[in-house]
Amino acid sequence: MADIETAKLTFGDKVIDLPIMKPSVGPDVIDIRKLYAQGDVFTYDPGFTSTASCSSTITYIDGDKGELLYRGYPIEELADKSHFLECCYLLLYGELPSAAELEDFEARVTRHTMLHEQMQYFFRGFRRDAHPMAIMVGVVGAMSAFYHDSTDIGDPWQREVASIRMIAKMPTIAAWAFKYSIGQPFVYPKNSLDYSGNFLHMCFSVPAEDYVVDPILSRAMDRIMMLHADHEQNASTSTVRLASSSGANPFASIAAGIACLWGPAHGGANQACLEMLQEIGTVDRIPEYIARAKDKDDPFRLMGFGHRVYKNFDPRAKVMKQSADEVLGLLGIDNNETLKVAKELEKIALEDPYFVDKKLYPNVDFYSGIILEAMGFPTSMFTPIFALSRTVGWISQWKEMITDPEQRIGRPRQRYIGAPRREYTEIEDR
């Protein structure tokens, strides 16, 4: 047994030894599980800025270096050399697949892309102008009512089937939510297409004519999916872990994660960021918005900027920025005003002491919307695309949690600042 280092916590007449646990990379962690029993105190950390909720082997982020590793592999290398389903295999099983393993995995995903035919009636119950995220929350939660043979989280085989089903069906659900919102018929998946090509086919093809997947768009879509696949214990992943810690089935837990991702401080930022860039409109209006972002009395924030962990460039934003230049160039969209505003906004912000001092850099959501808009998606589809990409991360973290012997139902405590015990008073005495 390696030497167990301890942290000494001294307060009042108490001295409590807390074990220090070593990671493979990153900060040590102080194990406070016995603190309440030994010291009759809680720790206090709203927003969990200094709290590790679990041990994980999946994704590592170094916020100071701007480093992101999926199972140890740098995101930049994967974005350049890998593809989304290979990343899915890596995140799910921990190693890059052999050619045979990848072929088998892709075949299994391909054969689960269709939805139960009854599920289309859930879409039809929504108003046409429903936000696609609202539809995804509802339809993914409803999967619990259709796939009973993969809801027993205690059965490894059912966990495997649920994982494949979630990864395979999310593009179909997202695409059908999009089709429903624009009044076009649902397009079924085609097994002859690859994962990202199939998604584009289901979004943009219509029965009235043939649709040929553009390889430039398909590669761009695949890269966007890779960049969003997992990100350690972010809010939506923590939501999935907390929901499934009670034993809830994977579909209900993923639906909770989708709901959390929708918020503009999280996955909803890609939609909010593009809308902000469009509202700014031209480069000459940037100073006005920079001033608002710095104004304590103005709730406005630069969407797509800042991050709880990254205090350097989000490595995904760098790849996304290169991809934006490449895709718009290949599509012949040269003088895209929105991209011009985004680049100038980034330049001005990163020269401004407010952003420099607070270490606020562009994050994954800053450039993604520019690419997605150029590909033909409305802003309402940006977060659904984030959700379908992050499904593999949610599922990988869910599987890891289910088999982690240290995991128990998540149940935080609180610092109570409400009324102390008091007697009920009759209404005539109030």
Ligand code: SDX
């Ligand atoms: C994602 O966690 C993940 O990993 C998330 C994600 C993933 O892959 O899962 O990376 C995806 O959610 C990326 C983030 C997308 N959100 C946005 O772009 C929304 C805009 N950003 C902010 O709302 C904010 O930066 C957060 C929510 C991302 C981070 O919030 P924190 O860590 O709680 O930081 P904070 O709000 O405490 O900000 C620190 C300071 C504050 O000023 P002070 O009170 O210290 O004076 O920086 C300021 C904030 O006012 N600040 C900003 C700002 N972000 C932070 N000021 C202006 N514009 C901003 N964008």
